[in-house]
Amino acid sequence: MSMKLAVLGLLLERDMHPYEMMLVMKDRAIDQITKLQMGSLYYAVDQLAKNGQIAQVEIIRSSDRPDKTIYRITDSGKALFEQLLLQLFKKNDTLYHPMYLALAFSRHIDPAKIAKLLEERIRETEHQVNLAYQVYEEHVPVVPRAALHLMYGKYEHSLTELNWLKRLYADVRAHKLGDIGKPLELKE
Amino acid sequence: MSMKLAVLGLLLERDMHPYEMMLVMKDRAIDQITKLQMGSLYYAVDQLAKNGQIAQVEIIRSSDRPDKTIYRITDSGKALFEQLLLQLFKKNDTLYHPMYLALAFSRHIDPAKIAKLLEERIRETEHQVNLAYQVYEEHVPVVPRAALHLMYGKYEHSLTELNWLKRLYADVRAHKLGDIGKPLELKE
DNA sequence: GATTGCCTACTCAAATTTGAATATAATTAG
DNA sequence: CTAATTATATTCAAATTTGAGTAGGCAATC
Numbered sequence: 159m160s161m162k163l164a165v166l167g168l169l170l171e172r173d174m175h176p177y178e179m180m181l182v183m184k185d186r187a188i189d190q191i192t193k194l195q196m197g198s199l200y201y202a203v204d205q206l207a208k209n210g211q212i213a214q215v216e217i218i219r220s221s222d223r224p225d226k227t228i229y230r231i232t233d234s235g236k237a238l239f240e241q242l243l244l245q246l247f248k249k250n251d252t253l254y255h256p257m258y259l260a261l262a263f264s265r266h267i268d269p270a271k272i273a274k275l276l277e278e279r280i281r282e283t284e285h286q287v288n289l290a291y292q293v294y295e296e297h298v299p300v301v302p303r304a305a306l307h308l309m310y311g312k313y314e315h316s317l318t319e320l321n322w323l324k325r326l327y328a329d330v331r332a333h334k335l336g337d338i339g340k341p342l343e344l345k346e
Numbered sequence: 347m348s349m350k351l352a353v354l355g356l357l358l359e360r361d362m363h364p365y366e367m368m369l370v371m372k373d374r375a376i377d378q379i380t381k382l383q384m385g386s387l388y389y390a391v392d393q394l395a396k397n398g399q400i401a402q403v404e405i406i407r408s409s410d411r412p413d414k415t416i417y418r419i420t421d422s423g424k425a426l427f428e429q430l431l432l433q434l435f436k437k438n439d440t441l442y443h444p445m446y447l448a449l450a451f452s453r454h455i456d457p458a459k460i461a462k463l464l465e466e467r468i469r470e471t472e473h474q475v476n477l478a479y480q481v482y483e484e485h486v487p488v489v490p491r492a493a494l495h496l497m498y499g500k501y502e503h504s505l506t507e508l509n510w511l512k513r514l515y516a517d518v519r520a521h522k523l524g525d526i527g528k529p530l531e532l533k534e
Numbered sequence: 535g536a537t538t539g540c541c542t543a544c545t546c547a548a549a550t551t552t553g554a555a556t557a558t559a560a561t562t563a564g
Numbered sequence: 565c566t567a568a569t570t571a572t573a574t575t576c577a578a579a580t581t582t583g584a585g586t587a588g589g590c591a592a593t594c
Contacts, residue, residue: 160447163447163451167450167451170454176574177572177573177574178573180573190440191443191446192446192447193442193551195551195552195553196553196573196574196575197550198551200573200574201550201551205549205550223557223558223559223573224556224557224558224572224573224574225573225574226572226574227573239454240454240455243451243452244459244460244463246444246445246447246448247448247460247464247467248463250467250471251444252378253443254348254379254380254381255379255441255499256434257434257435258379258380258496258499259348259351259379259380259434260351260435261492261495261496262374262492263351263352263355263358263427263431264492265490265492266358266427266431267428267431267432272432272435275432275435275436276435279438298527298528298529300527301526302453302523303523303524303525303528304452304453304517304524307510307513308450310510311443314506315503315506318503318506319503321502322498322499329495335490335491335495336491337490338488338489338490338491339487340491341486341494342491342494342495342498363543364543365543366543368543369542383582383583384543384544384583385546385580386582388543388544388545389579389580389581393579393580410588410589411542411587411589412542412544412545412586412587412588413543414543415543415544
């Protein structure tokens, strides 16, 4: 569904062909906000066309390159866009953190192996935190606040993650993951 | 892949049939850590069996109920378990927050509609934060620290989310999402 | 004592995602 | 100047996920 939203959102600005949508999404870093794969993009476009939410405007043929099929949004598409967008604001579906599952089964694995991977991961996350903050700072003067919220949100989330990883790492090193009855050591 | 990990992790403890795996996962709240759907569970079991990572031990037939097919993990399955688990600790794949995408296209929508949904969402998130903290506190005396890390992580993440939503809400109300050149108002 | 709904156990079609393949042109590197 | 890479534009099979269906039994309600 999120790919459909993106397609409709872009067509709200101007007519485009799918490949062009990808270029625009990359240009605006929308590919860092949602998963962008060509297969899904073309599939979303096909489905929208089949249901009349977008329509072919023109096919540009040229002897040397594949044809470009240009699409335009319809009224029904505009309605769907609003519906999908509001739905994303509304519904609060749980995001599953993959490592939580790993942690749930971690007692079957040698903690030393986990510790080693966590070290590397903490380093990466530290890097991400710094990068996210920089990206925020650099964009302050030039982008609308909606985009700043995205960027600062990313920074805060990665910082939360980093602190979590560090606490976890300490316990893994100390072989305490299996201990029962002791509260975590939390900073204020 | 995460469903395969869960299946292998459970079979590491004892032989089971798929429906029983679901019961155990629910009992241990693993269904709150990963998405649990019967279709995916049976699919994962089929794939693992096809590749020899688990094997049928017994089929319990009874005239009135469907057959129960009990599985046992193989050595190849144990190897896969370790590999999958370590992989989850290692790879740090971006989690896409669905609302970020909505925000990226929000300029096409009436802010009043967004504000209304955000109010409800903030209330829900507040509730989740409180609940997550309670769950952590209640489990301190009775579960291993690995589980506490999960619970406290959930609490912190939802708190981060709540603060983010509140800042966003203020801007939506003030029609400032489109403003350029002003840093966000951030608390220390 | 009939109805309603949940529990057991699994199955399956349809929708979607993934990942790679295609074929040509333009660009960059050595 | 030529080989290797990147860009253009789309397609497709295969893997996976989704969501609902099946069908009998048991429990609670009214």
